[in-house]
Amino acid sequence: MNVIVVGAGEVGSYVAARLSHERHNVSVVDTHAGRLRQLAGEVDVLTVEGSGTHPSVLKDAGLEGCDLVVAVTSNDEVNLVISLIAKQRGVGKTIVRIEAEELRSRASAELRQTFQADLVIDPDHQTAERILNLLDFPGASEIAVMAHGEVIVIGARLMGGAPIVGRKLSEIAADYEPDWEFMVGSISRGEDTYIPRGDYTLMPDDLVRVVCERRARRRVARLLGLGDGSVRRVLLLGGGRTAEILASRLVSRGVEVVVVERDESRARVLAECLAAVQVFQGDITDAGLLEETGLSRFDVVAALTGEDEANILACLYAKSVGASETIAVVHKLALLSLLGSAGVDVALSPRTATADGVMRFVRGDVAAVATFLESDAEVLELEVAPGCAADGAVVKDLNLPKSVLIGAIVRDGKPHIARGRSRLRGRDHVVAFATPDSVQEVRRLLTCDG
Amino acid sequence: MASDPGRILAGQKWCRTSVSGEPPRLDRFRNRRRFQSSTLNVTGISLTAVSAGLLACTLLEALSSDRDTAALFAATLLVGATGALLWCFTEPGTLRMRQIFATVGWTWMLTTLLGAAPYVLAGTFAVSGAGFVEQVVNSVFESASGFSCTGATVMTDFDNAGSGLMMYRQLTQWYGGMGVVVLAVAVLPFLGVGGLELISAEAPGTSSDRLTPRVSETARRLWVVYAGFTVLSAAALFAADGFASLYDAVAHALTAASTGGFSPHPDSIGHYDSAVVETVVIVLMILGGTSFSLHWRALATRGLPYWRNSEFRSYLFVLGVFSLGVVALLWLDDGMAFVSALRAGFFNVVSLGTSTGFGNAAGSATAGDYVTWVAGAQLLLLFLMVVGGCSGSTAGGIKVMRMRVLGLLMVRSVRKTQTPHLVMPVRLGRDVIAESVVARVAGFFLLHFLMMIAGLLTVTALGGELEASLGAVVSALGNMGPALGEAGPTASYAEAFSLPARLVLALLMIVGRLEILPILLAFVPHVYRAQALRRVIRR
Numbered sequence: 001m002n003v004i005v006v007g008a009g010e011v012g013s014y015v016a017a018r019l020s021h022e023r024h025n026v027s028v029v030d031t032h033a034g035r036l037r038q039l040a041g042e043v044d045v046l047t048v049e050g051s052g053t054h055p056s057v058l059k060d061a062g063l064e065g066c067d068l069v070v071a072v073t074s075n076d077e078v079n080l081v082i083s084l085i086a087k088q089r090g091v092g093k094t095i096v097r098i099e100a101e102e103l104r105s106r107a108s109a110e111l112r113q114t115f116q117a118d119l120v121i122d123p124d125h126q127t128a129e130r131i132l133n134l135l136d137f138p139g140a141s142e143i144a145v146m147a148h149g150e151v152i153v154i155g156a157r158l159m160g161g162a163p164i165v166g167r168k169l170s171e172i173a174a175d176y177e178p179d180w181e182f183m184v185g186s187i188s189r190g191e192d193t194y195i196p197r198g199d200y201t202l203m204p205d206d207l208v209r210v211v212c213e214r215r216a217r218r219r220v221a222r223l224l225g226l227g228d229g230s231v232r233r234v235l236l237l238g239g240g241r242t243a244e245i246l247a248s249r250l251v252s253r254g255v256e257v258v259v260v261e262r263d264e265s266r267a268r269v270l271a272e273c274l275a276a277v278q279v280f281q282g283d284i285t286d287a288g289l290l291e292e293t294g295l296s297r298f299d300v301v302a303a304l305t306g307e308d309e310a311n312i313l314a315c316l317y318a319k320s321v322g323a324s325e326t327i328a329v330v331h332k333l334a335l336l337s338l339l340g341s342a343g344v345d346v347a348l349s350p351r352t353a354t355a356d357g358v359m360r361f362v363r364g365d366v367a368a369v370a371t372f373l374e375s376d377a378e379v380l381e382l383e384v385a386p387g388c389a390a391d392g393a394v395v396k397d398l399n400l401p402k403s404v405l406i407g408a409i410v411r412d413g414k415p416h417i418a419r420g421r422s423r424l425r426g427r428d429h430v431v432a433f434a435t436p437d438s439v440q441e442v443r444r445l446l447t448c449d450g
Numbered sequence: 451m452a453s454d455p456g457r458i459l460a461g462q463k464w465c466r467t468s469v470s471g472e473p474p475r476l477d478r479f480r481n482r483r484r485f486q487s488s489t490l491n492v493t494g495i496s497l498t499a500v501s502a503g504l505l506a507c508t509l510l511e512a513l514s515s516d517r518d519t520a521a522l523f524a525a526t527l528l529v530g531a532t533g534a535l536l537w538c539f540t541e542p543g544t545l546r547m548r549q550i551f552a553t554v555g556w557t558w559m560l561t562t563l564l565g566a567a568p569y570v571l572a573g574t575f576a577v578s579g580a581g582f583v584e585q586v587v588n589s590v591f592e593s594a595s596g597f598s599c600t601g602a603t604v605m606t607d608f609d610n611a612g613s614g615l616m617m618y619r620q621l622t623q624w625y626g627g628m629g630v631v632v633l634a635v636a637v638l639p640f641l642g643v644g645g646l647e648l649i650s651a652e653a654p655g656t657s658s659d660r661l662t663p664r665v666s667e668t669a670r671r672l673w674v675v676y677a678g679f680t681v682l683s684a685a686a687l688f689a690a691d692g693f694a695s696l697y698d699a700v701a702h703a704l705t706a707a708s709t710g711g712f713s714p715h716p717d718s719i720g721h722y723d724s725a726v727v728e729t730v731v732i733v734l735m736i737l738g739g740t741s742f743s744l745h746w747r748a749l750a751t752r753g754l755p756y757w758r759n760s761e762f763r764s765y766l767f768v769l770g771v772f773s774l775g776v777v778a779l780l781w782l783d784d785g786m787a788f789v790s791a792l793r794a795g796f797f798n799v800v801s802l803g804t805s806t807g808f809g810n811a812a813g814s815a816t817a818g819d820y821v822t823w824v825a826g827a828q829l830l831l832l833f834l835m836v837v838g839g840c841s842g843s844t845a846g847g848i849k850v851m852r853m854r855v856l857g858l859l860m861v862r863s864v865r866k867t868q869t870p871h872l873v874m875p876v877r878l879g880r881d882v883i884a885e886s887v888v889a890r891v892a893g894f895f896l897l898h899f900l901m902m903i904a905g906l907l908t909v910t911a912l913g914g915e916l917e918a919s920l921g922a923v924v925s926a927l928g929n930m931g932p933a934l935g936e937a938g939p940t941a942s943y944a945e946a947f948s949l950p951a952r953l954v955l956a957l958l959m960i961v962g963r964l965e966i967l968p969i970l971l972a973f974v975p976h977v978y979r980a981q982a983l984r985r986v987i988r989r
Contacts, residue, residue, distance in 0.1 A: 271873040272882040279873040292869050 001025070001362065002066045005045075006052035006082050007073035008035045010331060011097070011123050014351040015070060015358050017043045021436070024362070027061040030073075052082045055089075063089050070358060072097040072121070080115040087116040095119045095358055099241065119361050124241040126353035131246055131302060131327060134346055135234070137217070138299065138325050139226035141207065141346045146381045146431050150415040151408045153185065153211050153379050153431070154220060160204040162225025170198035180417040181216035182223075185209045185407045185433040186377040193377050195405045195433055209377070211407035211431055213415045227324075231255060235298040235323075237284040237314050238305030239263075239270045242329070242350070246302070251276045258293050260284050262305075284314045295321050302327040308335055312344060319343040363443070376435050379407075380442065386426030388448040396420035403435040404442050486543040489556045494536025496561050496630035501530030503621045504568065511614020514697075518612040521572035528567055554631050555972030558597065558960050561630055565622055566593035572615055577607045587949045594956035596622030597630070598963035599844060601711025601807035601931025602922070604944040604952060608716045613697060616714040620704040626963065627708025627844035628676045628742070635669040675745050676844075680707040683734045690730040691722060698722075702808075706734040709845045711807030711931040717940065718809040720818060725793060728810055732800045739765065739804030739839030760879025765840050765850045772834050773799040779827040780817070790817045795827075798939075803834045805846040807931025809939030821938030828934060832921065835928045846929025846962055848898055855883055855891045897966050902927060905958050912951035922947065926955045927962035 001024045005016045008030035020026045020043050027046035030036050036047035050057035052073065063069075069086040071079035076098045083094040096117035098104050103111065104120060112120065133143040142155030158165050164172055169184055176182075187194050188207040194200070202208065212220040234250055236243040239261030247257045251274065258278045261267040271279040282289040284305060295301070301318040303311035308330050315326035320343075327346040328339065339347045384390050390398060395406055395418055406418040410429040416422070424430065424446075434442050508522040569575060569589035576585055588604045595602045596619055608616075625633070684703035688696055698714070698721075705712045715721035719731055737745070740762055747755045756762050777795035780786045786794070794817040797810045811819035820831060838847015858876045865872060876883040883891075905923040910916060921934030922943065932939035936946040943952060961969045 267873045268875065272875045272877075275877065275880070280869070280871040281873050282871045289871050292871055 001068060002062060003027075003068045003070065003362070004029060004058065004061045004063065004066050004086075005070045005072065006030070006079075007071065007097070008032065008039050008047075009072065009074060010351050011354045012070070012072045013039050013043075015072065015355050016045050018355050018359060019362065020044050022359075022362075022439075025062075029057060029061050051078075053078055053085065055085060058082075058085060058089075063091065066091050068093045068095070068362065070095045072354075074099075076100050076103055080112075080117065083117045084115045093118045093361070095121060095361060097121050097123070097354075099124065119357070121354055121357050123350040123354040125245060126357060127242045127304075127329065127348065127350040128245040128249065130348055130353050131242075132249055134327060134348075135231045135250075135300060137221050137226055138231060139345070140221070140224070142209070142348075144379055146379065147408075147410040147415060147429050148413075150214050150410055150413065151211060151381075151431050152214060152217050153209055153407075154217070154224065154226075155207060155209040156224045156226055158202060158204055158206045158208060159225045162204075162223070164223050165202050165204055165225075167202060168198070169196055169200050169202070173198065180419065182210050182212035182220045183405075183407050183417050185211045185379070185405055188377075193435070195377065195403050195435070209379070209433070211379075211417070211433075213408070213417065231299045233298045233300075234258075235293060235295065235301045235318075236260070237301065237303040237311070238329075239266055239279065240304060240306070242304050243302075244270060244274065246304075247274050247277050258298070260289065260293060283310075285310050285317070287317060290314070290317060291321075295323060298323055300325045300327065302329075304329045306331065308332050312339065315344045319345075377433050378436060378439065380430075380432050380434060380439065382430050382432065382443065382446045384424050384426055384428045384430060385447045388426075388446065389444075390424045390430075390446045391426045393424055394420075395422050395424065398424075398445055400445065401438045401441050403438045405433040407431045407433055485540045487540045488542040488549065489553045489560075490536045490540040491542045492553060492631060493557045493560045494533050494538075494540065496557060496625075496633060497529050497533030497564055498537055499533075499630065499633055500561065500565060500622075500625060501526050501533055503625065504529055504618060507614040507618040507621065509614075510617055511612045514614065515612040518568075518572040518574075518615045522568055522612075522614055522618070525568035525571050528571075529564055532564060551968040551971040552974070554964060555968035555970075557631060558964060558968070559972070562594045562597050562956075562960060563590065565597060566590045568615060568618055569593065572611065574611045574615060575604070577610055584949060587952055588944065591943070591952045591956045592619065593622060594959045595931070596710070596712065597626035598929055598959035599623050599626045599705075599708050599710040599805070599846065600926060600929045600959045600963075601705065602925060602933070602937070602943050602955070602959070603712070603931075604942055605716075606942045606944055608714070613714070617697075617701060620701045620710075620712055620714065623708045623710030623712050624680065624704040627710060627738075628673055632669045632672060635666055671746055672742050675742055675749065676707065679737065679745065680704060683707050686730050686734065687727065690727045691724070702731070703734075706731055706806065706808070707738050707844070709735060709738040709804050709806040709839065709843070709929075711801070711805075713808065717811065719797075720810045728793065728797050731808060732797060735800050735804040735806045735808070736766075736769070738806065739843050739845040741840045741842035742844070743842050744840075760881075761840050761851045761854070763879075764854055768834075768837060768850060769800055769803045772803060772830055776827045776830050779824055779830070783826065784824045786817055794818045794820070798831065799834060802831050802930050802932075803837065804839050805835075805929045807925075807939075809932060811940050819938060819940050821934060821940075832924060832934065835924045835930050838928050846927075848895065848928075851878065852891045852894065854878060855888055856895055859888060859892060894965065897970075898927065901958070901961060901966060905954065908954050909947065909951045912954065913948045914946065914951050918946045919951075922955055923958060926958040929959060929962050 003019050003024050003026045005012050005026060006029045008028050012028065016026050016028050016039065027048060028036065028039060029048045029050065029052045031049065031051055033049050036049055039045065040047045046061070048057060048061040052058065052071065063086065069082065069091050071082040071094065073079055079096045079098065083096045086094050094117055098120050099122055102108060104122065133145055134140060137143055137154060140154050140156045144153040146153065173180065184196055186209045187196050187200060189203065210220055210224065233256045236247060236257060236259045239259050243259055247259055250257045258280065259270055260280045260282060261270055262283050264281055267279050267281040280289060280293055284303060295318055301315065301323045303314045305311055311328040311330065315328045318326050325345050328344045330339070330347045330349055333349060408431040409416050409418050409422060409424065411425065430446060432442055504522060504526040508519060508526050511517065511522050512519045566589035569592055570586055575588040591604050680703050683706050684700045687702055688699035691699060701714050713719065719728060744755055744759055744762065773796050776799050777791050780791035780795050781788050794810065798818060798820050801808045809818060820828060836848055837853050838849050839845025841849045841851045855876055862874045862876065865874065876888050902923055905927065906919055909919040909923055915936060918933060918935035918937045922937050925931060925933040937943050943955070947955065
C-alpha cells in the first residue's frame with residue numbers, strides 16, 4: 001500500500017515507522033527539514049519538505065497512485081484541507097487528526113463529510129481513553145477493550161501475593177472447567193515475551209496479559225491481585241489537553257480531580273473551563289507544591305506532561321509519600337524498560353495509542369489492535385472471512401504458528417474464551433495474541449489476506 | 451499597497467464624499483457652523499424628551515386640578531426650547547473613552563438642574579415662608595431625587611401642588627430609571643460607536659450586554675421593555691386597587707417600574723391601606739430590580755431565563771433571607787403580631803432591597819414605619835440598602851453581582867493563604883469573571899465606601915444628626931429614598947437637614963445613580979485639556 005503521512009511530529013513519525021515495518025511504501029511530508037532528516041535516518045521512508053496543503057508538494061510525495069493519506073499535523077484545518085485535496089485526486093482513504101472538540105462532535109459530522117475524512121483520530125483523546133480504562137482496574141498496567149467492550153485484555157505485573165502466582169497455567173485452567181471465562185494470553189518475563197502453553201508456571205514479577213469476558217473482569221482482577229476499590233480522587237500532573245479531557249470525564253463520573261499545571265495562563269484557562277476541578281499552578285516536580293495538593297490522599301496520580309523526566313520523577317515522589325497508583329505518560333519509548341522496577345505502576349505513550357487506531361484502519365479488516373508498551377506482542381481483533389481456511393475449522397487444526405494464540409471468539413456479540421476444540425465460523429470476531437512477525441500469517445489464515 | 455500615497459488620498463476623498471453625500475467644501479462649512487459637544491447634544495435630546503413628558507403633564511393639569519397649568523406650560527417651553535436649541539445647534543464629537551464618562555455626568559447634572567424648573571416656577575416649595583434660595587435648593591433636591599430614582603423628598607405639603615405637577619414628579623423617576631442617555635442612544639443611531647460605553651457609563655451594574663448588533667437598537671429595545679413593563683404595572687395596580695383610581699395606578703406604576711419610590715401621597719403605598727395592592731407592588735418592585743436584558747430575553751425567547759441567571763437567584767435569596775430575618779425580629783423581639791410583622795417586614799425589605807423606597811406605614815399598618823422597629827431590624831435594612839438590586843436593572847446600590855464577586859474575593863483570599871498555588875477564578879454561576887473586572891469591582895466598592903464616609907462627614911458637619919445622616923447618605927448613594935431616624939419613611943428630609951446638606955445629598959444621589967465614576971470624571975480637568983489639545987492638533 002502507498003501511504004503519505006503529513007506531519008512528522010511524534011505521532012506522524014511513529015505511524016510512518018509502524019507502516020514502514022509492515023512493508024508499506026511510506027512518504028512523509030513536513031515543513032520542518034530537521035525532523036525529516038532525523039526520521040529518514042531511522043526509518044525507510046521517503047521524505048518531502050513543504051506544506052501538505054500544496055498540491056505540488058503532495059505530488060512530489062506520490063499522490064498519484066496513493067492509497068491512503070494520513071494527515072496528522074498539529075493544525076485541524078490543515079489536516080481537513082489535506083484530506084479534501086487527497087480525495088479530489090482520487091486517493092482511496094484519508095485519516096485526519098482533529099483536536100477541536102467542536103469539530104469532533106456529532107454536530108459537525110456534516111462538515112467532516114464535506115472534507116471526506118474516513119477516520120478521525122486524536123492522540124489526546126486516545127490517551128485519555130486509555131487512562132480511563134486503566135482507572136477501572138486500579139493496579140493494572142494495561143487495559144485493552146476489544147469487540148465493542150465484550151472482551152477485555154488486562155495486563156498486570158504479578159505481585160507475590162496474587163492468588164495465581166506459583167501455579168501452572170494448566171492447573172489454573174483445570175479449576176475453571178468446563179467454561180473458561182479467561183485465558184492467559186502472553187507473559188513477559190525480563191526482556192522476553194512468550195505466548196504461553198499449559199506448562200508455564202506463573203512467577204512473581206511476571207507481566208501477564210489475560211483475555212477475559214466482560215462479565216468475569218472483576219473476578220480476573222482479583223485473581224491477578226488487583227485492588228477492586230473504585231477510584232475517588234485523582235491527581236493529574238500537567239494540564240494539557242489529555243488532562244482536560246480526562247478531568248471532565250472523571251468529574252462527570254463523580255471523581256474528585258485536582259490538576260497541576262505549570263503555565264500560569266493555561267492553569268487559569270483550565271480553572272475557568274473545569275468548574276468542579278481544583279487547579280494548582282506550579283512545577284510538578286516541586287515537592288512543596290505536591291504536598292500542598294494533599295498528595296497522599298489521592299488514589300491515582302497521573303503525570304501527563306510532555307516531559308518524560310518530570311513525569312517519572314513526580315510519579316516516584318508520589319509513590320514515596322504513599323500514593324497507591326501512579327501513571328506516567330512517556331514519550332521516549334527507550335525509557336520504558338526502566339520504569340517497572342522504579343515505582344511507576346503504569347507507563348503509556350500517546351503515540352502508540354494513536355498508532356493503534358491508524359494500524360487498525362490500515363489493516364482494513366482488523367477490527368481492533370492493541371500494542372503493549374513493554375513487550376512485542378500485539379493483541380488483534382480479526383473477523384473470520386467466510387470461505388477462508390479458518391471458516392469451519394477447529395482451532396487446533398489450523399496450524400497456527402507457535403507465536404500465535406487465539407484468546408476469545410465473539411459470535412453474534414457473545415464472547416467465548418477459545419479452546420483447542422472450538423470451531424470457527426465466518427463472521428466470528430477473534431481476539432488473538434501474536435508477535436509482530438506472525439501477524440501476516442494469522443491474517444492469512446483467518447481473513448485470506450496478507 | 452498601504453505605502454502608495456495616491457491611493458490613501460483617493461481613499462480619504464472617497465470616504466468624505468460618500469459619508470456626506472455632498473461635495474467636501476459644503477460638508478466642511480456645515481461642520482463649522484455647529485458646535486462640537488457630545489455633552490450638550492446628549493443633554494439636548496434628554497431635555498427634549500423630558501419636555502414631552504412635561505407637555506403631557508401640563509395637559510393633565512389643565513384637565514384636572516388646573517392649578518399649576520401656567521407654570522407647567524412655561525416650564526415645558528423653557529425645557530423644550532433649551533433642549534431643541536442644544537440638540538439642533540450642537541453635534542456630538544467623536545467620543546473618547548474618558549470623555550464618555552464626563553459626558554454622561556454633565557448630561558445628568560444639567561438635566562437635573564433644568565428639571566427643577568417646574569417646581570420653582572410653580573412655587574411648589576413656597577410654603578411656610580421659605581425664601582427663594584430655599585425654594586431653589588428644594589426644587590433641585592426633588593429633581594435630583596427624581597431623576598436618580600431615589601425617592602427622598604423635601605416636600606412637606608403635598609397639597610401645595612396640582613396633580614399634573616405631581617405626575618411630573620413621578621415621571622422624572624420614570625425617565626431616570628432606564629436613563630436619559632440610554633434614551634438618547636436609542637434616538638441617535640450615529641452614537642453607535644461610543645454608544646455602548648455611554649450606556650454602560652449610565653446603566654447600573656458592571657456589564658451592559660448587547661442584545662443586538664446595533665447599540666441604538668439595543669437601547670431602543672430596553673426602553674420598549676421598560677415602557678411595556680410600566681403599562682402592565684399600571685394595569686395590575688389599577689386592578690388590585692379595585693379600579694378606584696387610574697391616576698394613582700399610573701403614578702405608582704411609573705415609580706415602581708423605575709424602582710424610584712415617589713408617590714403623590716405623603717403616606718406612599720400606605721395610602722391604599724390594602725394588602726392586595728402591597729403584594730402587587732412587592733412583585734413589581736422585585737421585577738424592577740431585575741436586569742432588563744433578562745426581561746428582554748424572556749420576551750424574545752418566550753421562556754423564563756430568570757432562574758438560570760445566577761445573579762437573579764442570589765437576588766431573590768438575599769431578599770428572602772433578609773425578609774425572614776426582619777419578620778422574625780419584629781415578631782419575636784418587637785412583640786408585633788405575626789401577620790402585621792409579616793406584612794410590614796416583607797414590604798419594607800423588598801422596598802429597600804430593590805432600592806425603591808415605597809412605604810406602607812399608614813392606616814391599619816402603622817407597623818410599616820420601620821423607624822419605630824427594634825435596632826436589629828433597622829440595621830438589617832441598612833445593610834440591605836448597601837446591597838441594592840441586580841446589575842442592568844433600574845435599582846441602585848452596589849448590586850448583588852458585585853457583592854457576590856466581593857464575597858468570592860474574600861473566600862479566595864482566605865483559601866489562598868492555605869494553598870498559595872491554587873488557581874481560583876471568580877465564578878458567578880457558570881460564568882467566569884475576568885480578573886480585570888474583579889479588580890474594578892473591588893475598586894468600585896472602595897470608592898463607594900469612601901463616598902459614604904465623605905458624604906457622612908460632610909452631612910454631619912453641616913448639622914445633620916448621626917442616625918439620620920448615616921441613613922440618608924447610604925440611602926442617597928443607593929437611591930433608596932427613606933432613611934433612618936428623623937428622615938424615616940413617613941418624614942421629609944426638609945426637617946432633618948440644612949440647605950447645604952440637602953445639596954450634598956442631591957449630588958450624592960446623582961453620584962450613586964451613575965455609580966460614581968461619571969460624576970468624578972466630570973470634575974477632572976485633564977479630560978478636557980486633552981480634548982482641547984486634540985482639537986488644536988486636528989486644525
